[in-house]
Amino acid sequence: MRRSLAFLVNFSPIYMPALSPSMDSGIIVEWKKKVGDLVKENDVFCTIQTDKAVVDFTNTFDAGYLGKIFRQNGETVAVASTIAAMVEESQDVSKLADYTLKDVEPGKVDEEAVAAPVSTTKTTTPKPAGGKIRYGGSLDEAVAASGPGVMRIAARLDKAALEAITPTGRGGRFTKADFVGQPGFDYEKAAPAPKGSSSSFTNASRECCAENTNGAVGSSAVVKSYPVYNFKVSDTTLLQQLLNSMPTPKAKGAAVGK
Incomplete structure (x- = not known):
């Protein structure tokens, strides 16, 4: 053989x-x-x-x-x-x-290489989920060893999305090509905010306002909401109002006699 x-x-x-x-x-x-x-x-x-x-x-x-x-x-x-x-x-x-x-x-592994076992103790090498081979045997180590470009993209993804990506680089490292179509792959495109961030921000703002209002014991300040109006005034109207506000010049008449 x-x-x-x-x-x-x-x-x-x-x-x-x-x-x-x-x-x-x-x-x-x-x-x-x-x-x-x-x-x-x-x-x-x-x-x-x-x-x-x-x-x-x-x-x-x-x-x-x-x-x-x-x-x-x-x-x-x-x-x-x-x-x-x-x-x-x-x-x-x-x-x-x-x-x-x-x-x-x-x-x-070649059969000759495993023909003579060193010891009777059996060791089990953990396999990554889904059969994917990753550098260092873990997702975190594979991302860290793949360079700053990959780390930047990976930082915008949740763990479930990263687990679904198969690394195709050397020794189980990721390449930027592995992330085509993922948020953050293009520098010019901002990654979407995580789900629930908008509602969380709104709820946090409401809680903050509630704490500030409740904490103002003995204060006469009252928090009210007012509508916002958008007015549209033409330039002609503004010019006319400006002219009306100016004093009327006196007409030049004959000198008053002594």
Whole structure:
């Protein structure tokens, strides 16, 4: 049996990202990088056909080398499935030549590696809810390790919404592309206020006013509400009123005789 080389190379799987809220799979239209190419931050890995449009899939993490492409142009791939792998050093690219998806998919361990157990004590590794693999094993650690851009967007979402998002970045990190369509994804669009914030603010204002009114013992001040009126007055009317208020100039008459 061929021994897996997964333990000899430090690599990072690249997953099919969720580029729209309703996307469950995508078609790889064209790889923009080939095996061995240096992929810098914000470089485009490939273009992907989603259920809505063709979108660029960019590298949102540290630079590395594209070590292996597992899914080719034209293939339909489910979200969060491995499509390629990156390595940190260029000399490691050739070590991935014989790798298969089985070597890089999480949870796949070679049988020889587990043939001789170290102890009889059984240890259980907790799995994230929904089968999602997150950096650090928790949602909070995955968000914190995903950079300030992701943290800014995640801060505007409740935990239930974050739990529903599958991270597609390196090692279970989130990418900004994972949050397409979520509140706060676009800098220019303000995120909607949380539900109940308006009514809570109104109730708090009423309570504050009630406390101030009840606390004014012995005071003659009375809080009343008055209607607000919108008056519309034409410029001609205002000018006429101004002229009427001005004193009438005296007519120049003949001088009074001595």
